[in-house]
Amino acid sequence: MAHHCDHHHHYRQQQHINICIDHQWQSASIASHRALKKQYQNRLVRASKNPSNNSIMNNRSATWLQYSSLWPTIRHYPHHYHQHGHQYCFWFGLMMILLVVLMADSGSSSVWEQKGCHIVGHTQRIDIPGCINFELTSNACRGYCLSYAIPSNQETLLVNDQQMITSVGNCCAMTETEVMSVRVMCRNGPKDIKFKSASKCGCFHCKKY
Known part of the structure; x- marks a missing residue:
């Protein structure tokens, strides 16, 4: 899956890191998000082993915190969508049935x-x-x-x-x-x-x- 990447350049002494964030969270699959989560965890482990990259580590931690805060919403979004989608369909169908019954009743009622x-x-x-x-x-x-x-x-x-x-x-x-x-x-x-x-x-x- 192709993603739009924003490149953040640091000093030459520092390691060059490319951060790719997909802004279309709701349309992505759960498997893709789990793979992205694993990729962030591996990069954090490698960055923590290099003490000279403290500034990069702090930047990466901030990015990971933002991703972690979005993950519960992403993880529960499909279930939330399907649950409320079924409810909307149920109430819409019920309203249509009541409307048809009322129209049939009004048409068959006596003039008086x-x-x-x-x-x-x-x-x-x-x-x-x-x-x-x-x-x-x-x-x-x-x-x-x-x-x-x-x-x-x-x-x-x-x-x-x-x-x-x-x-x-x-x-x-x-x-x-x-x-x-x-x-x-x-x-x-x-x-x-x-x-x-x-x-x-x-x-x-x-x-x-």
Whole structure:
């Protein structure tokens, strides 16, 4: 493996040492780092046997300390990468599954289960005394409307000091209707009976019946 080498020149009396440091630690293999570690150890042993090279020894020791401080990170990097890589893949896959389930659920849900007040078809059985029972399909309103409760204001408390909370309820109901005329067979002959069918729905204050 070719490395970019930085040459450090010392005095002629001193031994000339070439220090090669690979800056691509994370992409190198573990075997290459172990060989590099062994090479540094051998050079330190040879340099320590020559007392005249104290300055070189100090420089080499400093370089070795820098390498030693990086070695734990390099040694554990592949395991760290694979461990967290599997975790990222797991959570990404889980999020994709949840997204698909939510999309399928929203697509298969009924219209009235969606937000807002909507027109839906409704079939009911009509039972009129003295007439034949029959089924009628018409438009109805169904859905969800906003309701909330807030602390009563000063004006409300002056009228009723026991009413600490004011509730506002909105119901989904027909705002516009159309008339459906149905001919029904009865004992006294056929009758034309009119029914209301929703043409428009909306939310407004709930009424008590």
